[in-house]
Amino acid sequence: MAKKQFKAESKRLLDMMINSIYTHKEIFLRELISNASDAIDKLAYAALTDDKVGLSRSDFAIWLTPDKDARTLTIEDNGIGMTREELESNLGTIAKSGSLKFKEELAEKEGEKGDVDVIGQFGVGFYSAFMVADKVTVTSRAYGSDEAWQWESSGADGYTVTESAKESAGTKIVLHIKENAEGEDYDQFLSQYTLQSLVKKYSDYVRFPIKMAMEKSRQTEKPADAGDDWKGGWETYTEIETLNSMVPLWQRPKNEITPEAAAEFYKSKFGDYEEPLGYITANVEGAVTYKALLFIPAHAPFDLYTRDYQGGLQLYSSGVLIMDKCKELLPEWFRFIPGVVDTQDVSLNISREMLQHTRQLEVIRNNLEKKIRAELLKIQKDKPQEYARFWREFGLLLKYSAMNSYGANKENLRELLMFPTTHESGLTSLKDYVSRMAEGQEYIYYAAADDAAQAGKLPQSERVLAKGYEILCTASSEDELLLQILGEQDGKKFKSVNDDDALPQSDEEKQAAEKQAEDAKALLDFVKETLGDKVHAVRTSRKLVSHPVCMTTEGPVTLEMEKYFKQQSQLSGMEVGAGMTAQRVLELNPASPAFAALQRAFETDKDKAAKYARVLYCQALLIAGLPLEDPAAYADLVCSLMD
Ligand code: ADP
Numbered sequence: 001m002a003k004k005q006f007k008a009e010s011k012r013l014l015d016m017m018i019n020s021i022y023t024h025k026e027i028f029l030r031e032l033i034s035n036a037s038d039a040i041d042k043l044a045y046a047a048l049t050d051d052k053v054g055l056s057r058s059d060f061a062i063w064l065t066p067d068k069d070a071r072t073l074t075i076e077d078n079g080i081g082m083t084r085e086e087l088e089s090n091l092g093t094i095a096k097s098g099s100l101k102f103k104e105e106l107a108e109k110e111g112e113k114g115d116v117d118v119i120g121q122f123g124v125g126f127y128s129a130f131m132v133a134d135k136v137t138v139t140s141r142a143y144g145s146d147e148a149w150q151w152e153s154s155g156a157d158g159y160t161v162t163e164s165a166k167e168s169a170g171t172k173i174v175l176h177i178k179e180n181a182e183g184e185d186y187d188q189f190l191s192q193y194t195l196q197s198l199v200k201k202y203s204d205y206v207r208f209p210i211k212m213a214m215e216k217s218r219q220t221e222k223p224a225d226a227g228d229d230w231k232g233g234w235e236t237y238t239e240i241e242t243l244n245s246m247v248p249l250w251q252r253p254k255n256e257i258t259p260e261a262a263a264e265f266y267k268s269k270f271g272d273y274e275e276p277l278g279y280i281t282a283n284v285e286g287a288v289t290y291k292a293l294l295f296i297p298a299h300a301p302f303d304l305y306t307r308d309y310q311g312g313l314q315l316y317s318s319g320v321l322i323m324d325k326c327k328e329l330l331p332e333w334f335r336f337i338p339g340v341v342d343t344q345d346v347s348l349n350i351s352r353e354m355l356q357h358t359r360q361l362e363v364i365r366n367n368l369e370k371k372i373r374a375e376l377l378k379i380q381k382d383k384p385q386e387y388a389r390f391w392r393e394f395g396l397l398l399k400y401s402a403m404n405s406y407g408a409n410k411e412n413l414r415e416l417l418m419f420p421t422t423h424e425s426g427l428t429s430l431k432d433y434v435s436r437m438a439e440g441q442e443y444i445y446y447a448a449a450d451d452a453a454q455a456g457k458l459p460q461s462e463r464v465l466a467k468g469y470e471i472l473c474t475a476s477s478e479d480e481l482l483l484q485i486l487g488e489q490d491g492k493k494f495k496s497v498n499d500d501d502a503l504p505q506s507d508e509e510k511q512a513a514e515k516q517a518e519d520a521k522a523l524l525d526f527v528k529e530t531l532g533d534k535v536h537a538v539r540t541s542r543k544l545v546s547h548p549v550c551m552t553t554e555g556p557v558t559l560e561m562e563k564y565f566k567q568q569s570q571l572s573g574m575e576v577g578a579g580m581t582a583q584r585v586l587e588l589n590p591a592s593p594a595f596a597a598l599q600r601a602f603e604t605d606k607d608k609a610a611k612y613a614r615v616l617y618c619q620a621l622l623i624a625g626l627p628l629e630d631p632a633a634y635a636d637l638v639c640s641l642m643d
Helices: 008-018 027-049 084-092 100-109 114-122 125-131 192-203 259-270 359-382 384-407 410-416 430-435 452-457 459-466 477-486 507-519 521-534 559-572 593-604 606-623 631-640
Strands: 062-067 072-077 133-141 148-153 159-164 170-177 210-219 234-242 278-284 290-296 313-317 320-326 339-343 444-448 471-474 492-496 537-540 549-554 583-588
Touching: 008 125, 027 062, 027 072, 027 125, 027 170, 027 192, 027 320, 062 192, 084 133, 084 148, 084 159, 125 133, 192 210, 259 278, 259 290, 278 359, 290 359, 339 359, 359 384, 359 410, 384 410, 384 477, 410 477, 430 444, 444 452, 444 459, 444 477, 452 459, 452 471, 459 471, 459 549, 471 477, 477 492, 477 559, 507 521, 507 537, 521 537, 521 583, 521 593, 521 606, 549 606, 583 606, 593 606, 606 631
Parallel strands: 062 210, 313 339, 444 471, 444 492, 537 583
Antiparallel strands: 062 072, 072 170, 133 148, 133 170, 148 159, 210 234, 278 290, 290 339, 313 320, 549 583
């Protein structure tokens, strides 16, 4: 019979499994048991509404059967099974949530290479069977069908699908275990005791019994007619044992949900290679009774920011998985939180559509939202490094969520939001900023820059820092918008260091500044004329201390926004519209030696003064992190002044 070929990607994965040097090959068992458990979950769900299933919860099981003589290990379940088409599409191609390529790329990005990491970090599902088996035979009968089909493959040269027979729905996987090779002990996977300990290690919490006929020995009973010289003896017998405790972690008393157990559970259940940053347990009795176990992942799922991303919690009711990704159990902004909710208070007969509207889910969601926030705030307070990491991964989502619908949810998120700061902590919540505010400090200051270090170096920041005040960095246009939407923190308003009145000024100071501007009017007009359209206005600055020059803006578009629009238009290939450029204001420091030099040149040598004006303009661009229109011309200009 002609062999069918694997899809290219699957073939690569398969090759990788067959030739794997991975040391923890034993995880194949975890993967196959987890598939079996998923399949049973599906049929158990169907059984709720369909009497024809004919099985009750206690009938479901996963069977392990090692056979040393035949060198086979059989894993059998009475779950939903697979049709012929499903066998082909599920086992002939990779049906994993992320593709192999993505996984390899990620493993490489994380600085590691090769099969070891892909296998170790992500688990690889069904194909992991080929790490320990040189032939795999899958016989399956889908629930509701009276046909059974057999899929078989000895590796990368392809697979066959043939008609077969099976008494009832479910899947039976026979692994033909490889011969021992140098340094590789495959025999162990035929040993009952190894299998027993592997189930304990990886699959203890599987909610259906994993059964195995254990061969045991016992002392023979003394026959009634045996004489005094009876020596006794041993006999073997088999006993069917359930290898796993079956109590899922979330159903256990709180003191048994240790950080280690939680991390292990999280990794195997949600397929993450990294430990979670934290976890949340709930055991609530009241208007709605439920148990929950949620996790705060250390990194964002790769598709979090795509349209395809589907978040949600697993919803169990009376031990049956009702929904794999129940969105209604989480607010939008925590949609990346994985976990499990188990409650008897949602009616099992309602359809999945109806489920969305039940009041119980809303009660649970509101409770969980508070608990997640509290846990995050705890991490923020006790482990700032870890929170910084969390913020890098999920901050964007939280920021956008706080801005969505004109800030409708901002108060739920306010305390979680972080900003880069000139304070030594590097990253701060607004509340912490306020708690550090100096005596007499009126505002929360911010400056637009790529990072906090740059924000601190801006000429216009100098006077604010000199007062001992801290400056937040708005690294992107959405940060500025976010501050606008938040409005204030503990009664303190936000103030850009660019504002003329960022620091309170006395009447005398104001008058002096006005006089300075008047005195310099001819010079300022000259500079404006020299620069033409490049700037909207030229002014004497009230905000500079030692620096000679800075660039600020007037009107709604800031320099940060302009940079953002430019980036966007480069990505989309569209022109930057006129309304998307900032109106630039060149500010000169009348107290600086450079200003004095400009003034002198203006009085004696207009050509030189024009050159000075252009140099100052270019410097202002550079300081603001903006590109020079013509860097070579700028270099020539500076050199021409060195004569
Ligand atoms: P994953 O389980 O991550 O989807 P696998 O490669 O392990 O990836 O399995 C691919 C698919 O094959 C599963 O999604 C499931 O639909 C199907 N499958 C695997 N094992 C079984 C089983 N024992 N019973 C029913 N379907 C199964």
